Amino acid sequence: MIAAAATILVLAAAAGAVPQRIASLNLAADEVLLDLVPARRLVAVTAQGDEKGMSNVVGRLAPALPRFFRADLERLLALAPDLVVVSEYTDPDFLRLLERSGIRAHRMQGLHSLAGYRAAILALGDAVGAPDRAQAMVARFDASLAGLARQLAGAPRPRVLYWASGMSAGADTAIGALIDCAGGTNVAAEIGLTGIAPISAERAFLADPDRVLIGVWPGVRESLAADPLL
Numbered sequence: 377m378i379a380a381a382a383t384i385l386v387l388a389a390a391a392g393a394v395p396q397r398i399a400s401l402n403l404a405a406d407e408v409l410l411d412l413v414p415a416r417r418l419v420a421v422t423a424q425g426d427e428k429g430m431s432n433v434v435g436r437l438a439p440a441l442p443r444f445f446r447a448d449l450e451r452l453l454a455l456a457p458d459l460v461v462v463s464e465y466t467d468p469d470f471l472r473l474l475e476r477s478g479i480r481a482h483r484m485q486g487l488h489s490l491a492g493y494r495a496a497i498l499a500l501g502d503a504v505g506a507p508d509r510a511q512a513m514v515a516r517f518d519a520s521l522a523g524l525a526r527q528l529a530g531a532p533r534p535r536v537l538y539w540a541s542g543m544s545a546g547a548d549t550a551i552g553a554l555i556d557c558a559g560g561t562n563v564a565a566e567i568g569l570t571g572i573a574p575i576s577a578e579r580a581f582l583a584d585p586d587r588v589l590i591g592v593w594p595g596v597r598e599s600l601a602a603d604p605l606l
Contacts, residue, residue: 394505395459401444402484405461407433408497412506419455429592449473488548528559536560537585541599544575581605
């Protein structure tokens, strides 16, 4: 059954057909796909799509839709997708096995900047046969950023440090990009950090931020409050 389905999918991909059975292994793709294609075309999404504080689509994903905590090729093949959306950091061994199976993959890339998100939305729209919807989404994205820039014109820029139990977000991170577009200065980038990187309490203290930005994960606020320096 699975072998026959895979053969059909290979032939469909070769014919350049618009994918009708899409499996998402990337949270950003979960969120974007819900606005790009009818829900019936989704055959799998990430488990993170249900997590408050991480996902923007909590409650929008059908309960019966299979969730993936991690890449699992055997389980994925059983769903017979004709497109699998993966992450920039998806394991190379899994990608090689996916390629050998004949199932088409699309990689979400550049999700460390707002320009990267914009490009990723357009690329995903092309991959699923919904370029017009992707263009409309990007137009709303651009309008939101332009409106925010107008509101922040001339406002002071507080120095903001993202803190996650000894980790921070420096240059080339989505969190850093959000701090900048929201009117702040990313302290981690200011002190030379790149990517998601460790930062000691001593270094955070010496950086002297105006604000500390934390996530909603359990224990983050408590660890910050318990540190005598912070």
